[in-house]
Amino acid sequence: DQQVKQNSxxxxxxxxxxxxxNCDYTNSMFDYFLWYKxxxxxxxxxxxxxxxxxxxxxxxxxxxxxNKSAKHLSxxxxxxxxxxxxxxxxxxxxxxxxxxFGKGTKLTVNP
Amino acid sequence: DVKVTQSSRYxxxxxGEKVFLExxxxxxxxxxxxxxxxxxxxxxxxxxxxxxKMKEKGDIPEGYSVSREKKERFSLILESASTNQTSxxxxxxxxSPGHPGGAGELFFGEGSRLTVL
Numbered sequence: 001d002q003q004v005k006q007n008s009x010x011x012x013x014x015x016x017x018x019x020x021x022n023c024d025y026t027n028s029m030f031d032y033f034l035w036y037k038x039x040x041x042x043x044x045x046x047x048x049x050x051x052x053x054x055x056x057x058x059x060x061x062x063x064x065x066x067n068k069s070a071k072h073l074s075x076x077x078x079x080x081x082x083x084x085x086x087x088x089x090x091x092x093x094x095x096x097x098x099x100x101f102g103k104g105t106k107l108t109v110n111p
Numbered sequence: 112d113v114k115v116t117q118s119s120r121y122x123x124x125x126x127g128e129k130v131f132l133e134x135x136x137x138x139x140x141x142x143x144x145x146x147x148x149x150x151x152x153x154x155x156x157x158x159x160x161x162x163x164k165m166k167e168k169g170d171i172p173e174g175y176s177v178s179r180e181k182k183e184r185f186s187l188i189l190e191s192a193s194t195n196q197t198s199x200x201x202x203x204x205x206x207s208p209g210h211p212g213g214a215g216e217l218f219f220g221e222g223s224r225l226t227v228l
Contacts, residue, residue: 034216041224043201043220043221043222044217044219046217089153097159097207098144098156099217101146101155
């Protein structure tokens with residue numbers, strides 16, 4: 001059973017516009033959420049995180065929103081740049097050191 | 112900066128061969144992980160270790176074993192490689208949540224692309 005779901009396998013946006021990547025989770029024990037970015041043939045790199053005690057965390061062009069009642073989080077990238085083109089993974093943790101990952105969303109930012 | 116180094120970026124092996132994938136981290140992290148990444152399946156946890164000589168099965172441990180004899184090194188072993196183990200293998204390390212200086216995020220290596228023929 002998938003505990004972390006990224007229902008959109010891909011997303012395409014124009015440079016300068018907003019990219020919104022979505023993630024849903026089912027386990028109410030999750031208390032920490034992370035986003036990772038992955039380029040082809042490289043390891044994932046940590047992007048931004050949010051604790052369950054917050055509903056928003058911002059870092060430059062990247063903002064993560066958490067809606068605990070809906071068990072939903074989203075990553076906003078504004079403005080989107082061609083270098084943001086990558087696969088984005090949502091991950092969650094609760095009660096252990098293990099992270100549970102979603103299947104990823106491939107973002108393409110067109111010039 | 113945290114450095115997680117995987118010994119081989121690309122390997123080609125034959126069915127039935129024994130395969131070792133090595134991973135070393137230089138930040139004194141307690142936790143180390145092995146994931147595999149496959150298209151459409153995301154990142155799936157194979158094994159993890161929270162201390163030297165300690166290991167726990169992840170979601171897909173079948174066909175794999177691990178070894179952690181030293182804190183900085185975590186090895187993934189395929190005793191008899193099969194074609195369905197062709198994949199990108201990712202090693203990661205982390206501090207435990209609540210440890211000063213860390214929130215438990217994983218730091219990944221560059222990955223090892225294994226092809227089993």
